[in-house]
Amino acid sequence: MKDDNLLVSLFVVFAPLSLMAIGGGSSILGELQHSVVDGRHWLTNKAFLDMFAISRVAPGPGTLIVTLMGWHLAGWAGAIVATIAIFAPSSLLVVVIAHFWHSRPNAAWQGAMVYGLAPLAAGLVLSSAITLLSNARGGWVAWSVAVGIGVAARKVKLGPLTLMIIGSFAFCGLLMAAG
Amino acid sequence: MLRKDAHVATDASAPPPSLLDLGLAFTKLGITSIGGGVNGMMHTEFVTNRGWFTDRQFLSGLALAQSLPGVNVANLALWLGYQLRGSVGALVALGAVVLPPAFAILLIGNLVLRLSADPVIGALLAGLAVAATGLSLSVGYLAMRYACIDVVSAILFGCTLIGVTAFHFSALAVVAALAPIGVAYGFLRTRH
Numbered sequence: 001m002k003d004d005n006l007l008v009s010l011f012v013v014f015a016p017l018s019l020m021a022i023g024g025g026s027s028i029l030g031e032l033q034h035s036v037v038d039g040r041h042w043l044t045n046k047a048f049l050d051m052f053a054i055s056r057v058a059p060g061p062g063t064l065i066v067t068l069m070g071w072h073l074a075g076w077a078g079a080i081v082a083t084i085a086i087f088a089p090s091s092l093l094v095v096v097i098a099h100f101w102h103s104r105p106n107a108a109w110q111g112a113m114v115y116g117l118a119p120l121a122a123g124l125v126l127s128s129a130i131t132l133l134s135n136a137r138g139g140w141v142a143w144s145v146a147v148g149i150g151v152a153a154r155k156v157k158l159g160p161l162t163l164m165i166i167g168s169f170a171f172c173g174l175l176m177a178a179g
Numbered sequence: 180m181l182r183k184d185a186h187v188a189t190d191a192s193a194p195p196p197s198l199l200d201l202g203l204a205f206t207k208l209g210i211t212s213i214g215g216g217v218n219g220m221m222h223t224e225f226v227t228n229r230g231w232f233t234d235r236q237f238l239s240g241l242a243l244a245q246s247l248p249g250v251n252v253a254n255l256a257l258w259l260g261y262q263l264r265g266s267v268g269a270l271v272a273l274g275a276v277v278l279p280p281a282f283a284i285l286l287i288g289n290l291v292l293r294l295s296a297d298p299v300i301g302a303l304l305a306g307l308a309v310a311a312t313g314l315s316l317s318v319g320y321l322a323m324r325y326a327c328i329d330v331v332s333a334i335l336f337g338c339t340l341i342g343v344t345a346f347h348f349s350a351l352a353v354v355a356a357l358a359p360i361g362v363a364y365g366f367l368r369t370r371h
Contacts, residue, residue, distance in 0.1 A: 020351050022358070023322060024251040026315045030343065031350040050295045053307035054288045059210050060280020062311075063250045067281045068288040083281055087273065090249025091257055095269050097247065098261040108369045110243060115368065116335070116361025117246040118326035120354055123339025126319035130344050132312045137305045145306070149313030150320070160314055167310025172302045 006074050007081045013040065014066055014085035021090060023121020025063030030124075030131035032066070037135075042073055045135050052132070057164060141174045195263050196231060198271050204229070205256050205275035210283065221255060231263060252276055331368075335361050 013035050017028045029052070036042045043051070051072075055065035063086055070082025129146070136142040149167040152158070158166075196204070208220055222241075225231045232240075240262070244254035253273055260272025294300045327333040335357055342348040 016351055019248045020354055021248050021250060022354060023245060024249075026318065028350070029315075046301075047292075049308045050292060050301075050304050051288065053304045053311065054291050055284060056311035056314075057307060058280065058284040058287045060276070060283065061209075061250045061252050063253075064277070064281055064284045068284050071285050071288070072292070079281070079285060083277065087250070087253060087277060090247070091253065091269075091273055094244070094247055094249060094254050094257045095261060095266060097243070098258055098269065099266075101243075102262075108366065110239065111369055112362050112365030114242050114246045115328075115332065115365030116363070117358060118322065119332045119336035120339045120357055120361060121246065122319055122322035122326045123336045124343065124350055124354075125315060125322055127340050127343040127350075129312045129315040129319055132315075133309070136309050136312065138309065142305075142309045142312075145309050146313035146316060149310045150316035153314055153317040154321075163314065164307050164310040167313060168303050168306030171306030171309050172299075175302060 007077055009040070010070055010074065010078060010081050011085045014082055015089050018086050018089040019093070020124075021063070022117050023125055025061055027121055027124030027128055028063075030128035033131060033135065036069065043069065046137075047072075049132070049136060057161065138171065138175055141171060141178055145171045145174065196229070198264055198268065201260060201263055201268055202271045202275045205260070205272045206279055209252070209256075209276035210279045221252075221259070225259060232259065236262065331364055332361070 017032060017035075020031065021028045033045075033048055037045050037048050051065050051068050054068065055062045058064070064083070066082040066086045067079050070078035070080070072078070074081070133142055133146055136146075138145075145167050148170070149163055152166075153160070153163055156163075204224060208224060211220070222237055226234055226237050237259075240258040241255060244258050245251050247254055253276060256272040256276045257269045260268040260270070262268075264271070291300075291304070295304055323336060327336050338357060339353055342353045343350050
């Protein structure tokens with residue numbers, strides 16, 4: 001019975017995040033970390049950040065971090081429940097809106113959605129990145145590498161995977177240099 | 180319903196693809212996308228190569244996929260799948276971008292997590308997480324420049340960032356409070 005409760009808890013924690021992911025999966029990372037590390041104590045901070053790193057270099061959307069968490073906590077059932085919880089609510093909403101969109105295309109309505117939600121998305125993505133960095137290993141080293149990679153992403157024509165690998169080596173090098 | 184929806188994308192140059200074609204195309208994108216940037220790949224694949232959508236159809240779908248809640252790639256797949264083959268198309272496209280990578284992350288994740296106790300691998304993973312956060316900073320910065328087009332949108336952005344980061348308000352509460360204000364103001368704005 002304890003397992004059933006865990007599956008229910010997984011759903012209860014992840015499903016609201018689905019509807020909160022305005023601007024994409026990156027905007028919920030801060031809240032996700034807060035819920036699973038501080039709130040439920042399901043994972044240590046290190047385990048969370050390890051899974052985050054894996055989700056970014058593995059194929060597919062980074063939000064599949066919840067699939068890995070679900071697996072880690074409750075095996076196959078956990079992976080399935082976590083994946084459904086994070087994708088189903090927002091997907092239903094998108095399909096419902098797609099349906100109404102076709103019966104009544106309306107550019108003003110679309111413009112209003114984008115206008116009103118885009119600033120929230122930007123705020124959530126940035127605050128998630130800041131939350132993750134405050135909890136990351138390495139203190140100032142983490143901040144400087146993150147800002148360096150962020151700037152490099154805008155200035156240099158390198159793929160995200162290449163940038164992450166360069167950043168990871170830079171991080172390790174600076175950590176060793178800093179002792 | 181399916182037959183009616185299948186005719187939605189009439190101004191694109193190609194006839195609607197079969198569910199199998201649709202599933203395979205999205206599977207390929209889901210499994211080859213690493214570290215983001217899949218939206219650009221989808222554009223190349225569906226507009227340029229296959230001609231399933233016009234530029235305008237694709238871009239309006241992209242704008243909505245990014246502003247509605249949910250994972251951007253999944254939302255875009257749902258939207259494009261729906262345009263091509265109705266609800267079933269949406270479900271197939273979603274499954275195709277989510278399921279194969281879900282198996283991949285379990286495989287890779289379980290292997291790597293077992294090795295993460297090793298100090299070197301642990302440090303490399305921590306470095307990857309930090310660098311990935313740097314990419315998020317860059318995306319967030321771009322999103323901010325794009326979103327803050329007047330005083331009201333800048334205030335909405337500022338309240339979200341400061342409310343969640345400095346005051347530790349729940350992001351859900353912030354979205355619930357600010358999203359209706361933002362969208363309502365967006366409506367009023369277009370009326371004038």
